[in-house]
Amino acid sequence: MESICKYIKNTINTEFSRNEEFLNYLSVPYKSIVFSIPFKKGGKIQTLKAFRVQHNNDLGIFKGGFRLSPYVSLGEMLVLAFLMTLKSSLWELPFGGAKGGISIDPKEYTEEEIKQIVKEYVKKLNNDIGEDWDVMAPDLGTNETVMETIFNEYSQINKKFSPSITTGKPEYLYGLGFRKFSTGYGVAYATDIALKKVGLKNPRIFIQGFGNVGRYAAVKLYELGYKISGVSDSKGGIICENGIDINKLIKVKQEKGSVVFYEDCKKVSSEEFLTEPCDVLILAALENAINKENVNAIKAKLIVEGANFPIDLEIEDTLLKKNITIVPDILANGGGVYVSYFEWLKGKTSQNFENEDLEKSLKEKIETLLNKTCKDRNIRKNCYTLSLRKLYEIFIKKY
Numbered sequence: 001m002e003s004i005c006k007y008i009k010n011t012i013n014t015e016f017s018r019n020e021e022f023l024n025y026l027s028v029p030y031k032s033i034v035f036s037i038p039f040k041k042g043g044k045i046q047t048l049k050a051f052r053v054q055h056n057n058d059l060g061i062f063k064g065g066f067r068l069s070p071y072v073s074l075g076e077m078l079v080l081a082f083l084m085t086l087k088s089s090l091w092e093l094p095f096g097g098a099k100g101g102i103s104i105d106p107k108e109y110t111e112e113e114i115k116q117i118v119k120e121y122v123k124k125l126n127n128d129i130g131e132d133w134d135v136m137a138p139d140l141g142t143n144e145t146v147m148e149t150i151f152n153e154y155s156q157i158n159k160k161f162s163p164s165i166t167t168g169k170p171e172y173l174y175g176l177g178f179r180k181f182s183t184g185y186g187v188a189y190a191t192d193i194a195l196k197k198v199g200l201k202n203p204r205i206f207i208q209g210f211g212n213v214g215r216y217a218a219v220k221l222y223e224l225g226y227k228i229s230g231v232s233d234s235k236g237g238i239i240c241e242n243g244i245d246i247n248k249l250i251k252v253k254q255e256k257g258s259v260v261f262y263e264d265c266k267k268v269s270s271e272e273f274l275t276e277p278c279d280v281l282i283l284a285a286l287e288n289a290i291n292k293e294n295v296n297a298i299k300a301k302l303i304v305e306g307a308n309f310p311i312d313l314e315i316e317d318t319l320l321k322k323n324i325t326i327v328p329d330i331l332a333n334g335g336g337v338y339v340s341y342f343e344w345l346k347g348k349t350s351q352n353f354e355n356e357d358l359e360k361s362l363k364e365k366i367e368t369l370l371n372k373t374c375k376d377r378n379i380r381k382n383c384y385t386l387s388l389r390k391l392y393e394i395f396i397k398k399y
């Protein structure tokens, strides 16, 4: 939280960024919920740490992902919930910002165990969430099956069919087929448009992370005619001078569990991957991927933040001074929350939306946002300024 407020104070020079009362208001969430989920595994009781942070609902209902990851902590939730507030405001959605999760490594649990843990999470949060109050979505380590569990449990407890309690659900449960692709496709369109703006031709493209976001960014870029030269996941990275066959890579990842089993290419560690020469680096894995340790070794000319908060804000200036253009998370990966809005609406009104219409609308929205904010290389500052201005106007009127 402090890192974002410090960034706003030091980088943006406007009435609101100089207003200490406003910055103090933003630095404290509306509500932070920290609770335990005791769970019996292998004869032992584990006490799992669970969180839901509701940052701000001045512009609309709380909205934000639900993640299962060993790195989930209150600090992480606070930052990510704040980012959601900024993202919803930038994308002009009737949403605010929230984030939740449980600190576990989902790979160590069976599907049935995850289901039990998630049901307990919903039970304990029941009074603080709602279709018109706080709506969840998939994030790191969660998927449409987890969203289905949340929907089922919430509907059962409240004896009310409540499809809009989450987005990212299967299509047969008022989901939208396009939601699964939306974040990755949005990242690909943001990359395509930004490349044209900075004038980079035939770029060497690297993608860190090959989960939901990285995979579909790769699929769309490949479809748009770009060559993807490098991909990494938690087990390591691959670099192929002749380009990677993305459909083949998806099969390898599905069958063998990692991109490193793709043949006929150079293998590097996940850390080395980031500092290998490339023109475009799409960050679609974890927070803090570019940090004080590796910033000086980064060689990309364009960085697109598919993940949330993948660059330590304190070193962004170093990247900008190296003439690197950065498309920030709140713009680049907002496709997910944008399409989530239509899914939320479908659950409330039964109105359906076609994939082609959603994709066209997403592409146009990203283009509009980049046209507004790519006036100079500091796109993040321009995005934050747009988002915060609206929040500031409400703050001034309200208090």
Ligand code: NAD
Binding pocket: 065, 138, 139, 140, 141, 142, 183, 208, 209, 210, 211, 212, 213, 214, 232, 233, 234, 235, 270, 284, 285, 286, 287, 306, 307, 308, 333, 334, 336, 337
């Ligand atoms: P995911 O769990 O589907 O995939 C994460 C990927 O990152 C996996 O391929 C994993 O192997 C890889 N990874 C983990 N550690 C790595 C490392 N050290 N180096 C390289 N790769 C590594 O998650 P996701 O849904 O694709 O989310 C990725 C990021 O995008 C997160 O920051 C998430 O908050 C953000 N995001 C996701 C969505 C969405 O709709 N899924 C929307 C907005 C933002």
